[in-house]
Amino acid sequence: MRFLAFDGLRGLFSLLVVLAHVPAATVLRQSGLSATGDTLVDLFFVFSGFVIVAGYEKRLLDGYGTGRFLVERLGRIYPIHFVMLMVFIVTEIAFATVLGSLGQQGRVPFEGDKAVEAIFTHLTLTHAWNVHEMPTWNFPTWSLSTEWAAYIVFAIALLVLRRHFLVFAVAGIAFSVFVLVTVAPEGMKSYHDYGVFRSILGFSAGAIAYRAFEVLNGREAFSSLPKPVFTVLEITGLAGLFGLQVILGATDFAVALPLVFTLLMVVFAYGKGHVSDLMCSRLLVYFGTISLSIYVVHVWIIMRAGNVVALTERLTGLDLVTYVAEGDARHLELTLSPLAANLFALAILATVVLVSHFTYRYVELPGQALFRRWAKRRPAVGGELGRVTAATL
Numbered sequence: 001m002r003f004l005a006f007d008g009l010r011g012l013f014s015l016l017v018v019l020a021h022v023p024a025a026t027v028l029r030q031s032g033l034s035a036t037g038d039t040l041v042d043l044f045f046v047f048s049g050f051v052i053v054a055g056y057e058k059r060l061l062d063g064y065g066t067g068r069f070l071v072e073r074l075g076r077i078y079p080i081h082f083v084m085l086m087v088f089i090v091t092e093i094a095f096a097t098v099l100g101s102l103g104q105q106g107r108v109p110f111e112g113d114k115a116v117e118a119i120f121t122h123l124t125l126t127h128a129w130n131v132h133e134m135p136t137w138n139f140p141t142w143s144l145s146t147e148w149a150a151y152i153v154f155a156i157a158l159l160v161l162r163r164h165f166l167v168f169a170v171a172g173i174a175f176s177v178f179v180l181v182t183v184a185p186e187g188m189k190s191y192h193d194y195g196v197f198r199s200i201l202g203f204s205a206g207a208i209a210y211r212a213f214e215v216l217n218g219r220e221a222f223s224s225l226p227k228p229v230f231t232v233l234e235i236t237g238l239a240g241l242f243g244l245q246v247i248l249g250a251t252d253f254a255v256a257l258p259l260v261f262t263l264l265m266v267v268f269a270y271g272k273g274h275v276s277d278l279m280c281s282r283l284l285v286y287f288g289t290i291s292l293s294i295y296v297v298h299v300w301i302i303m304r305a306g307n308v309v310a311l312t313e314r315l316t317g318l319d320l321v322t323y324v325a326e327g328d329a330r331h332l333e334l335t336l337s338p339l340a341a342n343l344f345a346l347a348i349l350a351t352v353v354l355v356s357h358f359t360y361r362y363v364e365l366p367g368q369a370l371f372r373r374w375a376k377r378r379p380a381v382g383g384e385l386g387r388v389t390a391a392t393l
């Protein structure tokens with residue numbers, strides 16, 4: 001089952017994440033909505049939980065094979081992650097040798113967030129399992145690392161609990177909220193350290209959202225609501241999505257956001273409102289299709305664009321960049337006028353989409369096909385066991 005409106009939403013939100021990371025005085029930043037970029041990642045976790053449970057729960061219970069599931073999911077996220085990690089490493093080598101100090105912002109190559117040891121945790125997708133003191137290399141991929149952890153936990157929970165999987169989802173939410181509120185220093189702003197619990201929280205909320213959708217979808221009173229009613233629900237849900245992120249984003253109550261997102265999932269799963277029609281447009285659906293590439297490649301492109309602006313400043317003497325201290329590191333901020341900043345952001349966005357089109361076609365699709373072939377070679381070890389266990393419950 002494919003939820004086209006989800007693809008459109010994912011595409012739209014991936015573009016917003018890119019714009020939120022552009023280090024300039026854009027409209028998005030000046031409005032204060034750029035802070036929602038990080039919180040949108042939690043919505044992606046909810047998407048993932050909803051779609052994975054919808055697509056895999058029954059198949060896994062029928063003996064699809066836990067190993068096969070994990071290999072297929074790894075094939076979804078690993079190829080583009082691996083390729084972009086190699087791009088980051090080659091870029092770091094270039095800065096350490098040929099390009100000298102350009103773009104190094106006063107740091108030593110292959111240290112700090114580009115430490116050599118972090119390469120190995122990125123290769124194993126464990127770099128956001130609380131093993132580093134800071135986000136490393138291609139920092140947005142912390143969410144891929146934590147999502148990989150959620151896949152593993154989901155597969156184990158389904159293997160053990162079988163048709164009582166919903167118990168895991170509730171427990172996952174409760175335990176994750178406890179850790180994020182009482183243990184994690186940054187709460188819902190956790191990334192490389194306690195980000196795994198953000199992922200499990202969102203994934204579990206998405207699983208519950210799918211179960212709620214199943215129940216409601218079987219009741220004609222809700223599924224037969226007229227289009228205008230669904231449209232109002234969709235608009236209200238999106239307004240609540242951004243409004244609550246602004247209100248709760250910096251508080252401990254931000255842990256409630258993934259639970260609120262479940263309501264949005266249920267409404268858009270029907271795809272019956274006018275907003276859903278817009279989200280189902282070919283362009284937004286395509287953005288959703290390439291959204292993983294958009295998410296993984298955009299930071300490298302933003303960084304290289306920043307290098308170009310910094311070089312332009314050196315050559316012309318214009319005041320174009322400044323460096324802002326952030327802990328032990330510094331990050332580049334562009335001192336462009338609002339008009340130039342917004343044009344720069346749109347150029348970045350267009351470049352990211354163009355590059356993502358090709359990485360999706362020549363990296364993601366071949367990589368997924370390769371991993372699917374590997375997955376099919378795995379015997380469905382849990383197949384007969386699963387049917388026997390299910391028969392006894």
